Amino acid sequence: xxxxxxxxxxxxxxxxxxxxxxxxxxxxxxxxxxxxxxxxxxxxxxxxxxxxxxxxxxxxxxxxxxxxxxxxxxxxxxxxxxxxxxxxxxxxxxxxxxxxxxxxxxxxxxxxxxxxxxxxxxxxxxxxxxxxxxxxxxxxxxxxxxxxxxxxxxxxxxxxxxxxxxxxxxxxxxxxxxxxxxxxxxxxxxxxxxxxxxxxxxxxxxxxxxxxxxxxxxxxxxxxxxxxxxxxxxxxxxxxxxxxxxxxxxxxxxxxxxxxxxxxxxxxxxxxxxxxxxxxxxxxxxxxxxxxxxxxxxxxxxxxxxxxxxxxxxxxxxxxxxxxxxxxxxxxxxxxxxxxxxxxxxxxxxxxxxxxxxxxxxxxxxxxxxxxxxxxxxxxxxxxxxxxxxxxxxxxxxxxxxxxxxxxxxxxxxxxxxxxxxxxxxxxxxxxxxxxxxxxxxxxxxxxxxxxxxxxxxxxxxxxxxxxxxxxxxxxxxxxxxxxxxxxxxxxxxxxxxxxxxxxxxxxxxxxxxxxxxxxxxxxxxxxxxxxx
Ligand code: C2O
Ligand code: CU
Ligand code: CU
Numbered sequence: 121x122x123x124x125x126x127x128x129x130x131x132x133x134x135x136x137x138x139x140x141x142x143x144x145x146x147x148x149x150x151x152x153x154x155x156x157x158x159x160x161x162x163x164x165x166x167x168x169x170x171x172x173x174x175x176x177x178x179x180x181x182x183x184x185x186x187x188x189x190x191x192x193x194x195x196x197x198x199x200x201x202x203x204x205x206x207x208x209x210x211x212x213x214x215x216x217x218x219x220x221x222x223x224x225x226x227x228x229x230x231x232x233x234x235x236x237x238x239x240x241x242x243x244x245x246x247x248x249x250x251x252x253x254x255x256x257x258x259x260x261x262x263x264x265x266x267x268x269x270x271x272x273x274x275x276x277x278x279x280x281x282x283x284x285x286x287x288x289x290x291x292x293x294x295x296x297x298x299x300x301x302x303x304x305x306x307x308x309x310x311x312x313x314x315x316x317x318x319x320x321x322x323x324x325x326x327x328x329x330x331x332x333x334x335x336x337x338x339x340x341x342x343x344x345x346x347x348x349x350x351x352x353x354x355x356x357x358x359x360x361x362x363x364x365x366x367x368x369x370x371x372x373x374x375x376x377x378x379x380x381x382x383x384x385x386x387x388x389x390x391x392x393x394x395x396x397x398x399x400x401x402x403x404x405x406x407x408x409x410x411x412x413x414x415x416x417x418x419x420x421x422x423x424x425x426x427x428x429x430x431x432x433x434x435x436x437x438x439x440x441x442x443x444x445x446x447x448x449x450x451x452x453x454x455x456x457x458x459x460x461x462x463x464x465x466x467x468x469x470x471x472x473x474x475x476x477x478x479x480x481x482x483x484x485x486x487x488x489x490x491x492x493x494x495x496x497x498x499x500x501x502x503x504x505x506x507x508x509x510x511x512x513x514x515x516x517x518x519x520x521x522x523x524x525x526x527x528x529x530x531x532x533x534x535x536x537x538x539x540x541x542x543x544x545x546x547x548x549x550x551x552x553x554x555x556x557x558x559x560x561x562x563x564x565x566x567x568x569x570x571x572x573x574x575x576x577x578x579x580x581x582x583x584x585x586x587x588x589x590x591x592x593x594x595x596x597x598x599x600x601x602x603x604x605x606x607x608x609x610x611x612x613x614x615x616x617x618x619x620x621x622x623x624x625x626x627x628x629x630x631x632x633x634x635x636x637x638x639x640x641x642x643x644x645x646x647x648x649x650x651x652x653x
Pocket of ligand 1: 234236274276413569571633635637
């Protein structure tokens, strides 16, 4: 039954003490203390909610500050459904399902929710052209047209996307299909036990998003590695194969993921999926760069790990390639940024008295420990094929160059910054385009994301050595490039060609966003409207 949220006070929206299971309360350990990984269940934080056509009210709320929950920030999406309460629910959907969600804005500022990766029309895309004012609602009604994959949702009010997301507003969307069911059967995977969905984040200590001017240029780096809201997380495992479905929900941070033994030896893994679902075939890997908003689906084989061993998921050290010239830039930021940053004029990175960077980008960090506790028999083999993949036909494609760079204090696409209502990219419906994303040498990495359509990565050229070393084919593509994607990291000096089929099942025109998913870059204007007509 639906509640009229407008008539309820915040107090009545929150679960009574004790209504949340004890595990939900261990989301943030004091520094240095290992904490059991929080695994979402059928309610509560990140709890799995399968609406199956039922209408939901998703309330964006500011919750009372609870000292130990700082990592989750003060904002949350709250849902009450079928007698259960959820914070930032994981929406469990299936292809073809009708989704009816009403966003109820209980904040004191405008917001809107965007379904990252879902193919929807402009009205349902929540890209920021229409906002829900405080105490107002916005009703979404769409059909799931995507294949099985891990998608997510987060706010998209231009200029406040970064802050609202960092302060806790985001959730997962798990679209399930037959390919995923087949993989689970083949590998004997049980969601929540041997198949774990892991949200990686780097929340600021104290939960407060207060970027310096330099942070707005580079992207905001939080302080602590959190997995599903758990700092210093560990999980007990058995000597078998695990499936890990990862989302990088950091505002701006790229990770260089690898598994190692406690002694530091690499443990290889298998990449089976990405933003767009399962790859055609599994790909063996030793490490993977993982940018903000990307998803990665991997298999970790612990068959040979002795009981007592600890395997660690970590981010290895890497050169984040932020051009030196940028460190003193940033005095020419848009007004809505100047308001959130403190201190005037280009404070060099790391010298902002308000916020010392405790985890600079590229610095190594442990993310999650797998503690092998039990020896079990396990003899399943990874299937040789995972899903059908028909590459996008680029024969009649028009090529469109898009340059990524920095000029006059702003990150830009083709030297333009975002202007509401303008659509510098005009595409003819039902055509295919090849976009050539070229990043300047003097730039920094940009995680480029397109709303509404998934794409094929065709080729990477002149990649930095650390990236090229991981290439899987003669096109310079990485393991995670080998399926459909919605977000692609483009390194300084690199050119990435992507193919997009602009098939439109709705009346034209429809408008979408193309932007950098480093949320400070996005809010700063590194975004262009795309009109498909
Ligand atoms: Cu997560 Cu405009 O996107
Ligand atoms: Cu999106
Ligand atoms: Cu960027």
